[in-house]
Structures are given as C-alpha cells and as structure tokens.
Amino acid sequence: MGLGRLMVTLKSKIRCLKIVKKGEYDKVEKSESMRMEIRSRKxxxxxxxxxxxxDSPKSKTYILGRM
Structure with a gap:
C-alpha cells in the first residue's frame, strides 16, 4: 500500500511541474527595430x-477595407 501511495504522489508532483514549466519564460519586449520590421512587412x-x-484585368477599382 505504501508503494502505491508513493507512486500516486510522485505522479501528481510531476503533473504539477509540467504545468508550471509551460509559463516559465519571460515575455520579450519589442525593440524599436522589431517594430520597424513589423511595419515594413505590413x-x-x-x-x-x-x-x-x-494588375488584375477583372477589377477596375480598389476598395480600402483591409487595414
């Protein structure tokens, strides 16, 4: 019985560790050069x-609605 409880305890601790590790990284702040690159890509x-x-022969006008 003691071995069974130990296994259950270890499994639950491992699950908790996996959940904690997912959010472990810090968010990287965007530098000015990164912002410029994003704007130029857009x-x-x-x-x-x-x-x-x-250049399409089918359309005659361009509607500005995709910004």
Missing amino acids: ARKLIEETLKVA
Whole structure:
C-alpha cells in the first residue's frame, strides 16, 4: 500500500511541474527595430495586394477595407 501511495504522489508532483514549466519564460519586449520590421512587412504586404488588384484585368477599382 505504501508503494502505491508513493507512486500516486510522485505522479501528481510531476503533473504539477509540467504545468508550471509551460509559463516559465519571460515575455520579450519589442525593440524599436522589431517594430520597424513589423511595419515594413505590413507595408510590403499591403503594396503587394494593391499591385495584385491593380494588375488584375477583372477589377477596375480598389476598395480600402483591409487595414
């Protein structure tokens, strides 16, 4: 009986450790260069979409609704 209780106790402690380890990291603050990179990626994506629509023979106008 003592061995069974020990196993149950060990299993529950291991489960608790696994849960704690998931949230162990610190959140990284974005630097100014990271923010600039994100903005430039968004700008490139928007330009790419705009050019795709503008070059399409089917559409004549571009509606600004995707910002």
